[in-house]
Amino acid sequence: MAMPTNIGVIDTMLDLPYASRDWSSQFGDRLRDDDSRNQRFVHPAGFLFKDPPQVERGPDAIGDTLREMDRFGIDKALIGVGDAVTIEAITTHRDRFLGHVMIDPAGGMPELARLTEMYEKHGIAAASFFPCGCGVPINDKRAYPLYAKCVELGLPIFVNAGVPGPRMPFAPQHVELIDEVCWFFPDLVFVMRHGAEPWVDMAVKLLLKWPNLYYSTSAFAPRYFPKAIIDYANTRGADKVMYAGYYPSGLSLERSFAELPSVPLRDEVWPKFLRENARRVLKAD
Numbered sequence: 655m656a657m658p659t660n661i662g663v664i665d666t667m668l669d670l671p672y673a674s675r676d677w678s679s680q681f682g683d684r685l686r687d688d689d690s691r692n693q694r695f696v697h698p699a700g701f702l703f704k705d706p707p708q709v710e711r712g713p714d715a716i717g718d719t720l721r722e723m724d725r726f727g728i729d730k731a732l733i734g735v736g737d738a739v740t741i742e743a744i745t746t747h748r749d750r751f752l753g754h755v756m757i758d759p760a761g762g763m764p765e766l767a768r769l770t771e772m773y774e775k776h777g778i779a780a781a782s783f784f785p786c787g788c789g790v791p792i793n794d795k796r797a798y799p800l801y802a803k804c805v806e807l808g809l810p811i812f813v814n815a816g817v818p819g820p821r822m823p824f825a826p827q828h829v830e831l832i833d834e835v836c837w838f839f840p841d842l843v844f845v846m847r848h849g850a851e852p853w854v855d856m857a858v859k860l861l862l863k864w865p866n867l868y869y870s871t872s873a874f875a876p877r878y879f880p881k882a883i884i885d886y887a888n889t890r891g892a893d894k895v896m897y898a899g900y901y902p903s904g905l906s907l908e909r910s911f912a913e914l915p916s917v918p919l920r921d922e923v924w925p926k927f928l929r930e931n932a933r934r935v936l937k938a939d
Contacts (some may be wrong), residue, residue, distance in 0.1 A: 662729035664932035667872040669899035671711040699819025709902040752779035785826035792831035810843035827854035836864040872898035876913035
């Protein structure tokens with residue numbers, strides 16, 4: 655069960671150092687407590703992390719990130735794309751960065767047009783959707799055009815599932831809502847993000863049920879990966895669970911890669927978990 659050190663990791667959630675971010679404006683009245691609205695945390699879920707990294711965007715944000723990736727054997731990373739620097743990263747370093755675009759289904763057709771443009775112009779590899787941040791449930795009719803567009807473009811979609819870290823109502827991310835989406839869109843490649851807790855057992859049942867449903871370990875330090883997910887990966891789910899860190903949002907790469915070797919994955923599962931599953935889902939070749 656030793657973790658290989660030369661696998662060429664594909665990290666399904668890593669970002670360049672952030673420019674200044676106004677969380678209060680981004681999420682509006684979804685955040686109502688004073689700590690969140692006054693941005694007393696590194697980000698709205700920052701209170702959950704003991705020592706979140708403090709990484710400022712410098713003049714060479716792309717180079718700084720590549721050097722960090724090289725330190726820890728990360729071959730490729732899926733990053734959020736929205737500004738000129740992140741677009742530059744995925745267009746000038748296609749061998750290292752894959753882009754995803756976060757879409758708000760409440761935005762209607764302009765959001766779908768933005769997704770299409772980012773795919774056609776910049777070659778993004780995925781879409782993403784934060785249901786609690788948008789106030790749009792996973793199975794809401796407003797999200798259905800987004801799912802349909804992902805199927806049309808051949809893009810996987812990464813969707814937050816389970817109780818969110820930010821202090822928002824959790825109902826939009828109840829794991830049971832995924833069942834309807836996978837039923838209605840059997841060709842949609844749907845990846846759960848951010849743990850699916852406390853409904854991990856249900857998540858495993860759905861992973862068993864739906865061929866195109868996957869799980870990403872984002873936002874969890876490796877020592878806290880849900881046991882049910884590791885058990886599933888070691889048995890019938892070896893092809894369904896993929897590694898994601900949370901750098902620089904809440905976890906340092908030092909911490910993640912110090913704890914990863916203690917994750918009790920079987921020898922044959924490690925290459926799939928660290929690289930092959932993400933390579934297939936993201937068409938990273």
